[in-house]
Amino acid sequence: MEKFTTLSATMVAIPTENIDTDQIIPARFLKVTDKAGLGDNLFFDWRYNADGSPKADFVLNTEQGKKAKILVGGDNFGCGSSREHAPWAIMGYGFKAVISTSFADIFRNNSLKLGLLPIVVDKDTHLQLMSLIEEEPDTQVTIDLEAQTLQLPDGRKVSFPIDNFSKTCILNGVDQLGYLQSHAAAVESFEARHPARVNTLAAG
């Protein structure tokens, strides 16, 4: 995982509510056995015409989209399936953070494990970001993960929540697996007292 400390970047918006993972990366692109190339298929069905040509007005096909590092989405972003291909594709395109008023649980979990920052803001801030993107698309905002703030161009700093564990992992670029591995002894003693019956595969 790459370290994430601070980021000053421009944003683009896909303001639709309830953006599901089937829109982020349609199921027919899940036949891969690696993570390569998923960014090219990000939002495929919203992004390309039937003949495969890019829709010029879709934000990911614009110069603004290509240089943005922050995606602003509508409420309940990332709902639907558990496919980690969704955050892989978002990161593959070049985004480092997604801002919304809320995220679906599995998408948020997946993103935090990869270092793609899911930032929850209140509705007013969300509206302010939307109009900023529309009126001054070249304006940068600054994310400070250590301070857990999003700084707007007017200087206002908006706090966002993140659990301390994920925050530490992302600040240091450390995979969460290491923490689980560090508890191997505790897992062994847990297994020793956990009823054997629940190993249902072994029975029958």
Added chain:
Amino acid sequence: MSSNGHPKTLFEKIWNQHVVVNEPGNPAVIYIDLHLIHEVTSPQAFTGLREKGLKVRRPDKTIATMDHGIPTTPPDIPIEDVMVIRQISQLEKNCAEFGIPLYGLNSPNRGIVHVIGPENGLTQPGMTIVCGDSHTSTHGAFGTLAFGIGTSEVEHVLATQTLLQVKPKTFAVRVDGTLAPGVSAKDIILNLISRIGIGGGTGHVFEYMGSAIRGLSMEERMTICNMSIEGGARAGMVAPDDTTFEYIAGRKHAPKGADWDAAVAEWRQLPTDDGAVFDKEIVINANELEPMITYGTNPGMGMKISDAIPDPATVKDVSERQTLDKALKYMDLQPGQPLLGHKVDVVFLGSCTNSRISDLRLAAGLLKGRKVAGNVRMMVVPGSQQVKQQAEAEGLDQIFKAAGAEWREAGCSMCIAMNGDQLAPGQYAVSTSNRNFEGRQGKGGRTFLASPLTAAATAITGQITDVRTLLG
């Protein structure tokens, strides 16, 4: 009652029994009793293991199958999609290398991952079960804490048999009363989601309770728990009872003899204690429920089948209005119009929501002696090879075929449309699956989610039909 402390919910009991480490400020380390894997969300996890030089810690608690991408055409027809072939052979290789049992392409036990766990008796009360698939919530019907995970988490479980989890909140869904004829478990869950919205359960685990839930079979409870994720909850649960125990008894991996008695005694301790407190609660009156159907592009956009399509102009919240407007444009539906009588092109009976033997029996019961309308392609896709065999033993396949429906091999099929079973752009389908997202069943396809009974009734008339008009 719990032996110590405050009254606990079913969820809290299972959670507490599986916490390995819980350091202040960090998520809990939770032990996983059973890990189900399939061909689509596991390859990158195995690559991660190889890169780190790790083994699968408990291959004996891991089981693999293939369901998402495999064709539902007859087995003697070779698979054409090279990417599907690659995923299948990758899973075979990974299972062989890491010692994981696999219900492969030619196994009589192969099927949709959430169908085969229960039918083989692998899913039992009080366990923790995960899978790289959001409909893992299905297994919660047994009083099991079961939820979907991403591929990074699949790797974590393969390597350590544990997961890092922030403790979710609890949400009681009480359904009291009796379902009217023609109304089924699918209508209960579609009703719940239409009320709370698809983000209504975010951060929570549902516990379904009440007399209507008690009266449901295990397969009906699975249908409800399956779609917990469509209400935003990662997991949904039903407390185990005699119905649960009767279902499990005698299955391949069920406890036997004295072990069975000991297991049942423990399972009887699991139900939520009197006085236990939930973070949220909703009450549904089963007596008032009618067959449900969705009209939009997320599962929360559902209504009674006799209702009119809602009008965006009456929605106050701007973004909600835009969402509904966009959905109706995609569906090419007019506000204020009924859905009853709307022509459909395809009826899909299948998916981890509704592809079990009882679903097939219900649909076959209605189709017996009737024909699928000429304008409709009806696909019947059993959830597993065992379901398929059972249905054939009962002659259900003959009923479907005589009616003009397609009787296919087991798999996820048109629920996720990865295997070639898909809608053409613009086509309308009534589907017993779980998601009506844009393009979910094929690019440009339009999905109405409904119960197996509504699906069968619609297949017969060729247009969206209230099944109650066909019940004798």
